[in-house]
Amino acid sequence: MKAEARSVEMTDPSLPGWLFPPEQGFFAQDLDHIPELPPHTELIDGSLVFVSPQASFHTVTLFLLERELHRATSTAYRVRREMSVTLAPRQRPEPDLVVVHASALKAPEQTTFQAQDVVLTVEVVSPESELRDRERKPQLYAAAGIPHFWRVENVSGHPTVYVYELDPALRSYVPTGIYHAKLQVSVPFDIDIDLTEVDNF
Template identity: 80%
Template sequence: MTTPSLPGWLFPPEQGFFAQDLDHIPDLPPHTELIDGSLVFVSPQASFHTLTLFLLERELRASVPAALKVRREMSVVLGPRQRPEPDLVVFHARAVTGKTQTAFQAEDVVLAVEVVSPDSEVRDRERKPQIYARAGIQHFWRVENVSGYPTVYVYELDPATQAYVPTGIYHAKLQLLVPFSIDIDLTEIDAF
């Protein structure tokens, strides 16, 4: 009996992986992220996660000014060893380079959104906000499942500390004026 050969990326290089490596490693699982030089694989998502993303993506696309765009599950290069894949990003439209583009640069991102899943709680609540803030992304939303409905924790970057500060917690309705005017009925998750 022959043993199947293992992919080379299961054995990271001594210095870890770099952001540009993700575009050149064959046969990586979909939505592989790079955090602190290590590959992170995403588990299959629950229905709540998918429905929340449908709702937020639809409403953000309807709300963003013309100079901004919304993408789902696109990675963001935050530094040489950091290339996470937020669930949603709002970014400057000028950053679009074409249909083969695989990532955006941190300076192009206005808002990063993470919908917390059981397998990513620590990354979404702790590590990702740290690296997004250090990279200068001005706005961050963390979305949690509270009794089957999205609760959105909204953060803004404090320029003095280069860390996020909470600006609100939204349960049934998300109404904001920054980074642009937003009014989302979070209970519409049931419409999908």
């Protein structure tokens, strides 16, 4: 009886097709063609990952970092929020923020960047994404050769930024600093951000 019930469920036309992944999983290009896919769906290891509603901390932290990165970067770069990056055939995560080379912008309809386009990825950790943001996604970004990664944690309502730089020989990230009240770095850009400003938003 259980097997029959499952068979009915999987052929139910009222259910979206993406509930039942193909045998080999999904591929990066599929995200642009799956109908009714929820916004900001990521592809990690061939599986679709859906995003939960974000808390206020997540929103204001991203606003602050996005604003300051826009100020710090030259016209050779662009800052984009919640744009996916195609890292491999079955890997298309969506960082919270990316800094890309300006030449990577091809058209207004563009939905993804390539790994070689990206200078920096930023992930603001949420409760439902802790494991992905702390472990799997940094592994994928490093393996794809993205040179800089920031992980932002909520510590008592204030952002703490963990900064990493790629060791190109090992294709893994090396921690270069932990920043609490002020984020001050010289690579990939000269940046001096007062992280306490989130209290003003």
